[in-house]
Structures are given as C-alpha cells and as structure tokens.
Amino acid sequence: MAGQPLSTDSLLAVIRENKQDKAEARAxxxxxxxxxxxxxxxxxxxxxQDVALCTKTGDTAYLTRAYNQLVTCHLHxxxxxxxxxxxxxxxxxxxxxxxxxxxxxxxxxxGLFYKIEGNYRAALPYLVASLDDARALAVxxxxxxxxxxxxxxxxNIGNTYTVMADYRKALTYHLQSLHRFEEVANKQGISYCxxxxxxxxxxxxxxxxxxxxxxxxxxxxxxxKDQRGIGTALKQQGSIFRGAKQWDSALAYYFQAxxxxxxxxxxxxxxxxxxDIGNVYGDKADVVKARTFLNNSKAVDREMGDSTRYQTAEAxxxxxxxxxxxxxxxxxxxxxxxxxxxxxxxxxxxxxNLQYLSEYYAGVRQYDxxxxxxxxxxxxxxSLQGRDVQLQLHKLESQYNVEKKEQEIKLLKEDxxxxxxxxxxxxxxxYGAMVVLGLLVLVGFLMFNRHRVVSNARRIIEMEKMxxxxxxxxxxxxxxxxxxxxxxxxxxxxxxxxxxxRSSLQKIKDRSxxxxxxxxxxxxxxxxxxxxxxxxxxxxxxxxxELLEPANIDYRFEEKGNLVAMKLDVRRRKELYxxxxxxxxxxxxxxxxxxxxIRLEQEHGSLRMEIVDDxxxxxxxxxxxxxGLNNMRERAATMExxxxxxxxxxxxxRIVLTAALP
Amino acid sequence: xxxxxxxxxxxxxxxxxxxxxxxxxxxLLLGHFSRAVGVVKQVTEFKxxxxxxxxxxxxxNGIEAxxxxxxxxxxxxxxxxxxxxxxxxxxxxxxxxxxxxxxxxHLSDHLSDAIRQVMQGEAPMSPGIAxxxxxxxxxxxxxxxxxxxxxxxxxxxxxxxxxxxSKGKGLKIIAxxxxxxxxxxxxxxxxxxxxxxxxxxxxxVSKALNDGLV
Numbered sequence: 001m002a003g004q005p006l007s008t009d010s011l012l013a014v015i016r017e018n019k020q021d022k023a024e025a026r027a028x029x030x031x032x033x034x035x036x037x038x039x040x041x042x043x044x045x046x047x048x049q050d051v052a053l054c055t056k057t058g059d060t061a062y063l064t065r066a067y068n069q070l071v072t073c074h075l076h077x078x079x080x081x082x083x084x085x086x087x088x089x090x091x092x093x094x095x096x097x098x099x100x101x102x103x104x105x106x107x108x109x110x111g112l113f114y115k116i117e118g119n120y121r122a123a124l125p126y127l128v129a130s131l132d133d134a135r136a137l138a139v140x141x142x143x144x145x146x147x148x149x150x151x152x153x154x155x156n157i158g159n160t161y162t163v164m165a166d167y168r169k170a171l172t173y174h175l176q177s178l179h180r181f182e183e184v185a186n187k188q189g190i191s192y193c194x195x196x197x198x199x200x201x202x203x204x205x206x207x208x209x210x211x212x213x214x215x216x217x218x219x220x221x222x223x224x225k226d227q228r229g230i231g232t233a234l235k236q237q238g239s240i241f242r243g244a245k246q247w248d249s250a251l252a253y254y255f256q257a258x259x260x261x262x263x264x265x266x267x268x269x270x271x272x273x274x275x276d277i278g279n280v281y282g283d284k285a286d287v288v289k290a291r292t293f294l295n296n297s298k299a300v301d302r303e304m305g306d307s308t309r310y311q312t313a314e315a316x317x318x319x320x321x322x323x324x325x326x327x328x329x330x331x332x333x334x335x336x337x338x339x340x341x342x343x344x345x346x347x348x349x350x351x352x353n354l355q356y357l358s359e360y361y362a363g364v365r366q367y368d369x370x371x372x373x374x375x376x377x378x379x380x381x382x383s384l385q386g387r388d389v390q391l392q393l394h395k396l397e398s399q400y401n402v403e404k405k406e407q408e409i410k411l412l413k414e415d416x417x418x419x420x421x422x423x424x425x426x427x428x429x430x431y432g433a434m435v436v437l438g439l440l441v442l443v444g445f446l447m448f449n450r451h452r453v454v455s456n457a458r459r460i461i462e463m464e465k466m467x468x469x470x471x472x473x474x475x476x477x478x479x480x481x482x483x484x485x486x487x488x489x490x491x492x493x494x495x496x497x498x499x500x501x502r503s504s505l506q507k508i509k510d511r512s513x514x515x516x517x518x519x520x521x522x523x524x525x526x527x528x529x530x531x532x533x534x535x536x537x538x539x540x541x542x543x544x545x546e547l548l549e550p551a552n553i554d555y556r557f558e559e560k561g562n563l564v565a566m567k568l569d570v571r572r573r574k575e576l577y578x579x580x581x582x583x584x585x586x587x588x589x590x591x592x593x594x595x596x597x598i599r600l601e602q603e604h605g606s607l608r609m610e611i612v613d614d615x616x617x618x619x620x621x622x623x624x625x626x627x628g629l630n631n632m633r634e635r636a637a638t639m640e641x642x643x644x645x646x647x648x649x650x651x652x653x654r655i656v657l658t659a660a661l662p
Numbered sequence: 663x664x665x666x667x668x669x670x671x672x673x674x675x676x677x678x679x680x681x682x683x684x685x686x687x688x689x690l691l692l693g694h695f696s697r698a699v700g701v702v703k704q705v706t707e708f709k710x711x712x713x714x715x716x717x718x719x720x721x722x723n724g725i726e727a728x729x730x731x732x733x734x735x736x737x738x739x740x741x742x743x744x745x746x747x748x749x750x751x752x753x754x755x756x757x758x759x760x761x762x763x764x765x766x767x768h769l770s771d772h773l774s775d776a777i778r779q780v781m782q783g784e785a786p787m788s789p790g791i792a793x794x795x796x797x798x799x800x801x802x803x804x805x806x807x808x809x810x811x812x813x814x815x816x817x818x819x820x821x822x823x824x825x826x827x828s829k830g831k832g833l834k835i836i837a838x839x840x841x842x843x844x845x846x847x848x849x850x851x852x853x854x855x856x857x858x859x860x861x862x863x864x865x866x867v868s869k870a871l872n873d874g875l876v
Binding site: 509513516517520523524537538539540541542544545546548549556 | 746765766767770788789793828829830831832833834835
C-alpha cells in the first residue's frame with residue numbers, strides 16, 4: 001500500500017529510539033510492508049508491536065492500516081481464521097469511525113479476504129469500493145504513493161475478472177493498471193501487469209502473445225528479485241505449455257514454481273499449483289502421480305477453507321478414477337462441486353467441473369448424461385472463447401457414435417434381444433435430439449441472415465443504378481475530355497508557334513485537372529459512408545474553403561432548419577453538390593466578388609439552397625458558352641426541383657434552388 | 663536547397679514528378695524509387711530533408727515505410743501522397759510519424775507549396791481526417807480503462823480546433839471564429855500531429871491487444 005519504502009536501516013533506527021510516537025508507528029508499518037512478501041512471521045511481529053503502540057497512543061489511522069496488513073499476512077500464510085479475526089476488528093472500526101482511511105482499509109482487506117477464499121462474487125464489490133477510494137485519494141493528493149496504490153487497485157480488479165473469465169474486462173483493467181504503473185515508473189507494478197495480461201491471453205488461447213508477456217514478467221521480476229512473483233510467472237509459463245499440450249515442458253515450469261512457493265511457505269499458491277500439476281498428470285494419463293498431487297491440493301484447501309477449490313479437486317480425482325461402485329455418492333459430490341463453482345462465480349472451475357462430470361458419466365457408460373454435460377461444457381467453453389460450436393458438435397457426434405457402436409457389439413454378445421431394443425430407443429432419442437438441435441441452429445441462423453440479405457440486396461440494387469449512371473457519366477464526360485486532350489496533343493505536335501503550343505498545353509492541364517476532380521467526386525459519392533446530409537455539408541464547406549481562401553474571397557455558410565435530419569438519395573446528392581460547385585466556381589472565376597453567402601434551409605420537407613455573391617453580375621444573353629447555366633438548370637430538373645438564376649450587370653448574382661424531398 | 667527523396671510505384675507519375683522537381687531551384691532530387699524496401703538504408707545514405715512517400719505501394723506500403731524511417735531519423739519531413747481522400751490511411755500515416763499529406767490531384771499546383779510548408783513546420787488537416795480523430799477519441803472515451811489516454815492528451819483548444827475542422831471550416835474561418843491568427847491555428851494543428859504520434863507509440867501495444875480481442 002505504501003510507495004517506494006524507506007531504507008530499512010533508517011526505519012530500524014527510528015524504532016530503536018522508542019519514542020512511542022507517530023513516527024515509530026509509521027516506521028513499524030513500513031518495515032512490515034517491506035517484509036510482507038519475503039518474511040511473513042517477522043512482518044507479523046512488527047505489526048503486533050504496531051498494534052500495541054497504536055492502541056496505547058490512540059492512533060486510529062495506523063491501527064487500521066496495521067489490521068489491514070495483518071489480514072493480508074495471515075491470508076498469505078494460510079491462517080484464514082486469524083485473518084478473519086482482524087477483518088472483523090477492521091469492520092467494526094470502519095463502521096464506528098467516521099474516517100475515510102478506516103473504510104478504505106476495510107474495503108481493501110475484505111476484498112483480498114474473499115478473493116483468497118475463492119469467493120470472487122463476494123470480493124468484487126469490495127474491490128470496486130477500494131478502487132473508488134483509491135481514485136478519490138489520488139485526486140485529492142496525487143503523490144507518487146497514492147498513484148501507485150491506485151494502479152494497484154486496477155490490477156486487483158483485473159485479476160479478479162480473469163478468474164471470473166471475463167477476459168475483456170480483465171484486460172481493460174490490466175491495461176489501465178499498466179498505464180498508471182508506467183506513469184509512476186513502478187517496476188513491480190509493471191511486472192504484475194505483464195503477468196496479468198499474459199494470463200488473459202492464455203485464457204483466450206493466444207499462446208504466443210501470452211508467452212511474450214509472461215517472459216517479460218519473468219525477466220522484470222527476476223531483475224527485482226521478487227521471489228513470489230517469479231514463482232507465479234513461472235507457473236503461468238507452465239500453464240501456457242499446458243495449453244499447447246506440451247506436458248513435459250509444462251511440468252518443468254510447474255516444478256520450478258513449486259520450489260519457489262515451498263521455499264517461501266506460501267500455502268495458497270502451493271495448493272493452486274498442486275491442483276494444476278495433478279491435472280497435467282491426469283492429461284498424461286499418469287493416474288498415480290495425478291492422485292498424489294490432487295490429494296496434496298485438497299489437504300491444503302481444507303486447511304485454508306477454500307471450499308470451491310477443495311470440491312473441484314475432489315471432482316478431478318473422481319473423474320480420474322471413474323469408480324462404478326460408489327456411483328451415486330460420487331455423482332452427488334460432483335454435482336455439489338459444480339453447484340459451488342456456479343455460486344462463487346468462478347467460471348474456470350465451473351468449466352472444469354462440467355468436464356469432470358461428462359468424463360465421469362462416460363466412464364460409467366451413461367452416454368446420455370455424458371453428452372448433456374459435454375454439450376454444456378462446449379456451450380460455456382465457446383461462449384468464453386468464441387470458437388465454432390458446429391465443429392465441436394460434429395466431432396462429438398462422431399466420437400459418440402464410435403463409442404456407441406463398440407458397446408452395441410459387446411452387449412449383443414451377451415444378451416441380444418433386450419439390449420438391442422434398449423439401444424435402439426436410445427439411438428432414436430439421441431438422433432432426434434441432434435436433429436432438433438441442428439434445426440434450431442439452422443432456423444436461428446436463417447432468421448439472422450434474412451435481415452442482412454434484405455438490406456444487402458437493397459444496397460446492391462441502388463449501387464447498380466448508380467453504377468450505370470457512373471458508367472454513363474464516365475463515358476460521356478470524362479471520355480470526351482480525354483479525347484479532347486488526346487486531340488490537342490496531336491495538334492500541338494504539328495509544327496506551329498510556341499504561343500499555340502503553350503496554350504494547348506495549358507488547356508491539357510486544365511482539362512486533366514478537371515477529370516481528376518470529377519473522379520474524386522464520383523468516388524466520394526459512391527461511398528455509402530457519405531450518405532448523410534452532414535457529410536455533404538462538410539464536403540461543400542471543404543470545397544468552398546479550398547477554392548475561396550486562396551483567392552481571398554470571403555464566404556460564409558448559413559444553415560436554417562433541421563438540415564441534418566434530411567435524407568438525400570444518391571442521385572439528388574450528386575446533382576445538388578455539382579450544382580453548388582458550378583455556382584461557386586462561376587462566382588469565383590467570373591464575378592470578381594468579395595463575398596459569397598451560401599444559405600441552406602429546410603422548410604416544410606423541402607430543401608432550399610441560395611448562393612449569393614456581390615460581384616459584377618452578368619447578363620445571360622451576353623454570356624458566352626452558357627453551358628454552365630444550362631447544366632445547372634438540367635441538374636435542378638433531375639432533382640425535380642426549381643431553380644431561379646437572378647443576375648444583372650452590376651447587381652451581383654443570386655441563384656436559388658428549391659427541391660422537395662420525398 | 664532542400665534534399666528530396668521520392669517513393670512512388672506508378673512509373674508515369676514518378677517520371678513526371680522527377681521532371682517537375684528538376685525545374686525548381688529550391689529542391690534537389692537526391693533519388694527516386696519505385697519501392698520502399700530499402701528506405702532505411704537510403705535515408706541514412708542520402709540524408710534528405712523531405713521524403714515524398716506514396717501511401718499505396720506493393721511490398722512495404724507507405725505507412726510501414728514511415729515507421730521504418732522514424733526509427734533512424736526523427737527529423738526528416740515526410741509527405742504522404744494519396745490519390746483520394748483516403749482518410750483512414752492518412753491518419754495511420756500521421757500516427758506512424760508522417761509530417762503531412764498531399765492529394766495527387768493537387769500535385770502540379772501545390773507540390774512546391776506543400777514542401778515549403780512542411781519545412782516551416784506547418785501541417786495540413788482535412789475535415790475527413792479531423793473527423794476520424796474525433797471519432798477515435800469518442801470510441802476510446804467509451805472504454806473506462808483508458809480514461810487517461812482517451813483524448814491523445816490534446817488541450818481543450820486543440821480539441822476545439824479539431825471539431826471546427828471536422829465540420830469543413832477553412833483555416834481563415836476558424837481563426838476568425840476563435841479570434842486567433844491563422845498562424846496560431848496552424849501551430850495547433852502541428853501540435854495535434856505530434857501528440858498523435860507520441861500517443862500512438864505508447865498505444866501500439868494496446869492497439870494490438872484490442873485488435874486481437876475484437
């Protein structure tokens with residue numbers, strides 16, 4: 001909980017002075033914190049001293065902190081009852097005192113207590129409360145220590161979500177934690193986060209990334225000489241190998257980790273590891289060794305009071321043996337183990353128990369039940385990992401069929417008539433169930449697909465229409481322009497004066513520039529992401545900025561009404577945009593104006609666009625090549641709208657387009 | 663006299679650019695290549711001031727090349743050349759360390775200006791790109807774990823400018839709206855670029871994780 005600790009010597013010096021003051025209380029506390037991972041008995045001794053001192057001086061702040069640490073130390077040594085005792089003391093102090101610190105300490109201790117017990121559901125609310133405490137503290141006083149602590153809280157919650165198999169949440173919290181630890185450059189924290197992130201990847205089956213982070217964790221923890229941390233990281237690496245089905249490598253790492261934990265007398269970790277080692281031996285089909293380690297785990301679990309783990313270890317043992325004799329008793333025990341893991345929210349255990357049950361039933365040849373639990377297992381497994389259900393079910397079906405055939409043959413040899421009838425009934429029932437399941441899946445899939453197909457079809461039809469229009473446009477407009485360029489070049493190649501060549505080349509430059517512009521517009525228009533009015537407005541503004549700012553012409557857009565909600569189909573959008581471009585281009589090129597105002601209004605379901613400039617205006621009759629104006633009129637017609645072009649020499653120009661939208 | 667390296671896989675365009683650059687007295691074309699495969703060696707050997715980099719090239723694409731260049735040279739200016747307003751790729755290029763971008767349709771008229779601008783520390787920003795940045799900030803803010811890093815560490819002013827840009831407003835209008843000079847607006851945009859790049863490096867890990875998860 002503290003930041004980087006002071007040097008041990010200076011702390012001991014303070015204690016030796018025996019001034020019985022706050023400084024001494026703090027020193028005892030810090031010493032204990034420093035020893036909490038390496039030498040628990042000594043840490044506890046210092047804490048008892050601290051408690052005595054604080055009780056005498058009435059220093060509640062350090063008292064609650066000492067209780068918190070005592071809970072932690074006892075939990076890590078496997079003394080649940082002692083831990084529970086201090087937790088209750090802490091709870092009482094938190095309720096009675098009005099101090100924030102007391103409540104903070106209580107939240108932290110309670111969270112850890114339930115976590116170590118394996119009751120993650122109960123732990124989570126306390127962990128979240130701890131996080132809020134930490135955040136408030138860091139805001140009030142953003143010291144190194146407080147920010148470090150906050151990072152640690154994120155880590156705690158991340159680790160809890162990992163066990164509850166919510167890997168997405170786990171990773172978010174782990175990342176937040178890593179970020180904050182990096183901010184305060186706390187290597188220890190960073191190493192924990194590497195470990196956590198590696199663990200999340202492991203659970204998601206992404207073994208290479210899991211390895212990458214776990215290796216980082218091992219390296220960093222070795223650098224920091226964090227023995228316990230090295231142990232857990234080694235264990236994770238073992239689990240990664242286990243995920244890759246490399247049993248011997250997995251065991252190698254597990255045993256390395258076991259050595260570390262036993263050396264530090266860390267009961268909880270040892271029990272965990274025994275459980276994992278036992279299961280690996282089970283995977284290797286070495287029943288004797290599996291039994292030994294699972295029993296070890298059970299023994300420590302019972303001592304620790306971790307009922308979830310205990311029952312799961314039992315379940316593992318039972319599935320290993322598949323005893324027929326004490327069938328009913330075993331079945332009950334397996335069921336209760338499953339129930340316990342469901343209640344505590346430990347989804348990993350739950351998954352394991354489902355597997356044990358299915359294996360057990362397969363072992364005692366109750367295939368209908370085995371199939372049921374296997375299906376449940378894969379359902380949960382797939383919802384956790386997101387793989388293909390169909391594939392698994394098919395595999396299972398064929399596996400099941402093979403086993404069934406073997407049994408048929410065996411029983412036929414013993415008692416043909418009765419057994420054949422029984423098997424036939426089972427077969428029909430099972431195939432029936434398979435068909436129903438398959439149909440349900442199919443129906444669900446079809447219904448989901450239909451919606452997608454319908455909207456896709458609609459989009460495709462519109463695209464086709466647009467595509468035809470584009471093909472036409474391209475052919476006419478751009479094709480003609482390219483032809484003109486080709487012809488111009490040919491003409492310019494003939495002997496003539498430099499002036500003519502220059503002017504031809506200028507035309508080529510202008511026209512090819514125009515084509516590039518057109519193509520850009522077409523690509524933009526096709527893109528369905530640009531379907532909204534908002535996008536269109538943005539593009540219009542962008543065009544205006546690009547054209548008018550370098551020309552030093554002021555401009556502004558005025559918008560009225562609920563424009564953004566209007567829906568323009570692709571065709572209208574294109575015509576509107578091109579009309580706009582034409583009008584603004586004309587204003588810029590020919591009018592010599594200083595200000596252009598573009599007004600867009602939505603009124604009674606129709607759109608009104610007005611473009612006004614304060615330039616010299618024009619006389620339509622006198623304008624050469626009035627194609628620009630005619631184009632605008634045609635576009636307005638295509639949009640089923642009306643256009644008014646109002647201009648006269650010296651009066652500026654006003655162009656108004658009105659179009660109703662369906 | 664600025665030294666320039668050019669990477670463009672379309673032969674006609676590359677040839678045209680070579681000719682265009684040869685006309686200018688301010689720029690010296692040090693080399694031109696159709697692939698970015700040897701970019702690190704070339705940058706180390708030629709020590710250019712500006713690199714013109716096509717975004718879409720076979721083999722190593724432009725964005726990858728920018729990342730490689732940045733591992734050996736933090737100061738060379740890199741301008742991405744792009745055909746259409748390819749916002750996603752341009753944004754990726756900026757995050758990878760590009761200094762600016764230029765639409766190919768604007769090359770003949772604006773190339774010299776673009777090079778000069780980038781050497782003076784200006785950075786262009788189109789509405790589309792501004793919008794992408796805003797969107798990505800919103801997406802990140804929705805995830806609780808990344809609260810600290812959600813806004814690329816942008817100041818309020820910078821976020822404001824980004825919003826205006828995303829609506830299509832030109833620099834002049836933005837300067838007028840906010841009562842600051844155009845140069846100030848340009849400086850803010852440059853800062854936004856830098857923060858994107860710094861943020862991207864730190865987030866490179868997280869990005870990979872997120873992609874893996876989703």
